[in-house]
């Protein structure tokens with residue numbers, strides 16, 4: 001494949017993981033219990049993640065895959081060496097808050113937790129890999145939930161600020177790219193995972209969610225302020241679970257519905273990037289009788305400390321309909337939408353739409369005109385390894401090839417500004433949505449199954465060499 005003009009020089013190719021989905025070692029070196037530890041695999045997972053079923057500790061009869069996960073805590077040198085072999089320019093990872101502050105409200109951090117991430121960042125730097133750090137990826141110390149109710153409580157601002165100050169100070173010079181909250185809009189769909197929210201009977205759930213969202217948005221502004229104060233080199237981004245909505249038909253009411261759905265997602269980024277609550281949100285709250293308490297100081301923090309760049313995950317576009325009779329939904333996703341009849345789907349029912357990535361990139365660019373970063377994209381699939389752990393994952397190569405081509409078109413043909421691209425789960429890890437190990441995204445296979453059995457041995461898939469060549473050619477060679 002030849003391209004006349006391709007990816008910009010210095011484009012940050014890499015892969016992404018999240019602490020709770022790969023580290024394991026949930027109780028090692030002083031780490032405290034977190035919400036992400038107590039979400040089991042199985043049918044209760046969705047209601048727990050959604051804050052509908054209470055699970056505040058490990059219970060008999062359940063399996064909790066995050067406890068050990070792929071034990072990257074003890075394998076990080078081997079894993080980062082493999083990322084380096086693929087030529088990664090960047091590696092996105094997240095901090096487990098409860099390694100740094102085991103309960104969350106302590107005044108002094110846990111040195112062993114801090115040392116762990118310092119070792120990880122130094123290992124990345126050794127290979128010239130730029131760390132891209134998510135401060136919180138669906139991650140909240142359990143004590144902050146049992147004692148304070150999670151992000152519904154304003155006290156969280158103080159705890160989060162303390163965490164950020166410690167991170168920015170300790171890792172100054174080692175880390176410059178930061179993301180404040182993973183998929184901040186997920187708070188509306190998975191509030192226990194996104195914000196440590198559990199709902200009591202009869203509560204106004206929407207009001208609690210938007211109040212918690214306000215706290216996260218202010219916390220994000222405080223983090224941005226601090227990051228810039230501590231090191232002017234720091235660049236802070238927000239993070240959206242993206243995927244543009246299409247109207248189901250050309251009927252105006254379908255278009256109107258799609259616009260409203262998009263606004264529900266962009267609401268968060270409108271605040272983080274433009275610095276104020278949009279009128280449509282204020283009107284929506286008014287209509288629903290939602291009162292979000294906020295101070296003048298909150299408003300000025302939001303206004304003055306907007307993000308430097310916009311990052312997002314993209315797995316699929318979505319569909320909206322204003323016709324109540326159109327109800328056929330996509331499967332396997334806490335963030336389900338109406339089914340798009342024009343698209344194929346993965347084994348988990350996630351619809352595949354590479355052009356949708358180009359559309360989403362353009363929509364975000366048109367809305368904010370800030371540099372973007374695609375920090376998650378990929379195909380969750382069942383892999384069948386041979387006796388050496390080798391997987392011929394042509395389906396994954398195909399998915400990534402098409403999405404990278406769409407991204408190139410957005411840059412080359414449309415002129416969007418994109419800093420980099422990190423594929424999700426560059427090494428196989430635990431699925432956030434389902435808790436399965438079987439839903440794999442990696443270039444690197446890990447021998448572990450849904451029940452936690454396996455040697456944890458790492459091996460390269462076919463896509464490993466393919467992605468290596470993509471990076472080496474700076475995206476010119478996708479064959």
Ligand code: P53
Pocket residue numbers: 018021182183241313315333334335376380424430431432433434439
């Ligand atoms: P899994 C749903 C919809 C969009 C993004 O998801 C989502 C989810 C959660 O299922 O989450 C992001 O593992 C998230 C990652 C997650 C990844 O997508 O369910 O940031 O933590 O692993 C893929 O296949």
